[in-house]
Amino acid sequence: MKIITFSHYKEVTDDVLKDSYAVVIDLLRATSTMIWAISNGAKGIIPVEDISEARLLKRLDESVLLGGERGGLKIEGFDLDNSPLSYKKEAIFGKTVVMTTTNGTRALKKASCAKRIFLGSFINAKKTAEYIMKETLHYNIDTISIVCAGTEEKFTLEDILCAGYFVDLFIENFPDVFLDDLSLASHVLYKKFENDPHEILKYSYHYNHLKKLGFEADLEFCLRKDFVDCVCEFRNLVVEKV
Amino acid sequence: MKIITFSHYKEVTDDVLKDSYAVVIDLLRATSTMIWAISNGAKGIIPVEDISEARLLKRLDESVLLGGERGGLKIEGFDLDNSPLSYKKEAIFGKTVVMTTTNGTRALKKASCAKRIFLGSFINAKKTAEYIMKETLHYNIDTISIVCAGTEEKFTLEDILCAGYFVDLFIENFPDVFLDDLSLASHVLYKKFENDPHEILKYSYHYNHLKKLGFEADLEFCLRKDFVDCVCEFRNLVVEKV
The missing domain is CATH 3.90.1560.10 (ComB-like)
Incomplete structure (x- = not known):
């Protein structure tokens, strides 16, 4: 090994x-946040590289939530930022979240x-x-x-x-x-x-x-x-x- | 700073x-060897990336010594390997050494x-x-x-x-x-x-x-x-x- x-x-x-x-x-913080979201019942996370790609997926399926950050902060018009503490059960249970973060998404x-x-x-x-x-x-x-x-x-x-x-x-x-x-x-x-x-x-x-x-x-x-x-x-x- | x-x-x-x-x-070992060679009186070291470049310089100036390694070992026809211990005063005093090593030369x-x-x-x-x-x-x-x-x-x-x-x-x-x-x-x-x-x-x-x-x-x-x-x-x- x-x-x-x-x-x-x-x-x-x-x-x-x-x-x-x-x-x-x-x-800090993409994979920690995704893991916490899944642990709190999110159905799945779709990591995407660009903000525009995230918005496109939302247009195709209105039920998805948009999450992520640029420069550490929430993106305009998105439902969630990149803080694990935002991914509470009541916010994300059963939902699919489309996420875009600077480094984590690219690494995946x-x-x-x-x-x-x-x-x-x-x-x-x-x-x-x-x-x-x-x-x-x-x-x-x-x-x-x-x-x-x-x-x-x-x-x-x-x-x-x-x-x-x-x-x-x-x-x-x-x-x-x-x-x-x-x-x-x-x-x-x-x-x-x-x-x-x-x-x-x-x-x-x-x-x-x-x-x-x-x-x-x-x-x-x-x-x-x-x-x-x-x-x-x-x-x-x-x-x-x- | x-x-x-x-x-x-x-x-x-x-x-x-x-x-x-x-x-x-x-x-281990390029910069240690070069420093030791200079300290022992070598006039200068010319780092080159390729073996062929080293040989070309030797053709242009026969007085230079060729040193370096590939896979850690001396190159065929070269005067010196990449071991600092080879760069003794008697071998290199007053000489210019053309050296090619795998990583050190590229880093320089x-x-x-x-x-x-x-x-x-x-x-x-x-x-x-x-x-x-x-x-x-x-x-x-x-x-x-x-x-x-x-x-x-x-x-x-x-x-x-x-x-x-x-x-x-x-x-x-x-x-x-x-x-x-x-x-x-x-x-x-x-x-x-x-x-x-x-x-x-x-x-x-x-x-x-x-x-x-x-x-x-x-x-x-x-x-x-x-x-x-x-x-x-x-x-x-x-x-x-x-």
Whole structure:
């Protein structure tokens, strides 16, 4: 078993991905929000790259909700922003949400040549890692790719810490696993800040950007571990519960 | 003052680099070897991308030495490989060396839009950082770019640890410096393995590759800190002593 980590979606190489199961992480906040929405009963999430594409889908099916952000903020005319806290049961139960976010959507699309694509976040990492390990053993898959969305096509610390948590969960079960250098570094970084990721993230770029925009509650939410049980998969262009 | 780190040469963005002073790091082994060669009296190093280009320069000027590697090993017909230990005073004093290496040469070329380009390694980091800090203050430069060469266009742990050492030296003098996420992560990783980088590098890809090829002495050499005083700059396509 090999674990290969990519620091942002533009780094992804199809030759590594194509035989792998991929975990896509946009911790702050796209994948955390999508997972929380599904966990709260949303039927599915359709990630799209452009605002115009989202609006087109709404014209085709009025019942869908539009969600997402640009620059961290809600898009004009959309039903929901990109804060997980907006995706309450009463708002989204039974609904399909069309979402567009800056990095998360692109990372999911970029990962689409993987055999299967899962959404990763601290909020459901344990269940997701357990499911992936079970399935990789069953189907004899020998590579897990961790695709961090990154921010503005750069290495992003919060995604890397979450990648390190996944590495930690995987190596517990696969002690002989091969880790590439970024998986190794992610794991070291995760272990160092395991008990308080805020300690290092308070110096990081995107975390501070969201803090300045007033999303402190989101930061707390997205950094809490394993209070969500559902595993989310991106298949046929839709995110759904496994 | 800002410090921006790139994990490999393909990540480099010209808009960040163009107003910055850059440090290029290919710790194992290109920049370490070039620095050691200059420190041992080589007149200059001309880094070239292709073997054929190196051979052409030798045809034009028979007095140059050819050095470099492919797959870590000496190139057929070349005078020197890429091991710093081959660049002894008696072999290279007063000579110009044309060198081609897989990642280091490309990183130097890729960094060439920076205002000035320095070579970085553990072996001379302190003197190099001191010189860069003095010059950036004098010329009012507000960005230092750290360009890791990486391996096969991927994040490479030994370059990142060395980047973290440079960050450590810079923040000692510029306590209010802005660090991007990768500079921050590099610094954390460096501090954790400051006293024994082998502890983590023994699990890393390129370090192990060189170990298997029998270059253990090179690994020891390149990870020793600050026994070289000279500062090396890449300008007009040649690496020379500042």
